[in-house]
Amino acid sequence: MIGRTFRAVVALVLTLGALWAPGAMAAEDGGTEPTQFVAATHQEKIDGGPFLLAAYAVIWAGLFLYLWSLQRRQAKLESDVATLRDALTRYDAGKGAGPKA
């Protein structure tokens, strides 16, 4: 299990490397002018807070909703699988079939 996980992580790292390498090489080629993020040296009027808040809210709400949805669907399916296995076992054991669905 660890070996497979290790291979998956190595594959992910290699994919990330393959993704970033062309960007690093092409950065010398021109294209859009580079942007430098410069730290503000004095306290300026801060606006744009609602945009920042909206962006972070979308990301965290999206992640938690997706995570919750995956867990809920997994729990329901596992319950379905258990019911189906039970019906199959009962049938194979000759104790009779479940109700027609």
Place this chain on the structure above:
Amino acid sequence: MNATSTRKPSHVFTAFLIAGLVLSLLALYWIFLRAPTEAMMGIVQKIFYFHVPAAICMQTLFFLCAGASAWVLIKDSDRADRLAHAAAEVGVLMAAFVLITGPLWARKAWGHYWEWEPRLTLTMVVLFMYVAYLALRSFTGGAGHGDATRRIAAGLAIAGAPGVYLVKIAVEKWRGTHPRVIWSGGLQDPDMLTAFLLGIGAFVCITVSLVWMRTRLRATEDAAEGLLLDLIERDIVEERT
């Protein structure tokens, strides 16, 4: 018996999820309490610290989906098929984050939400391609079923890969308004760089655990479908068309 057994939760991937949440909290601390406000764009620049990691994960996942789909076509592997499906679904989620947070940042930086420049337009096209892939997958049954649809979907995922690559190189190769920061030394403040790296770490860990959870869900769906087929074969349940 067609059913495959469902897999138990792995501690490794639970650890990835916990690591992702811890790194997210650390990243939020660094972004809002340590990293300085940017001089030109102000506080809205802080969207960068999660916008770019989401974009990196999106590109990686779509490439992963294309690679796994190629494996499906070569080996007809159920495991690769599940991985491709999971990568596409989580990739679409990441692409949605990118295309929602980007315009919110652009509204302050450019004065408008959207511009039809190369990277933005290509990202939207790629998103639509993988949404189409997921739509196609929704017509596919579980393991061993809907093989034609599965193969067409795999072909679509592979066809989307060059678009993903073009998204990556668009800013370097073609002029556009999208900023070019990381490889041109735009992150020289150590606290800005730390916040960015923490954001990447958080997103990578969360993405790995989400893909694993989605793959597990697909395995359980396949197991349920296999069991259902067994019950239909034994005439315990009736097939519905």
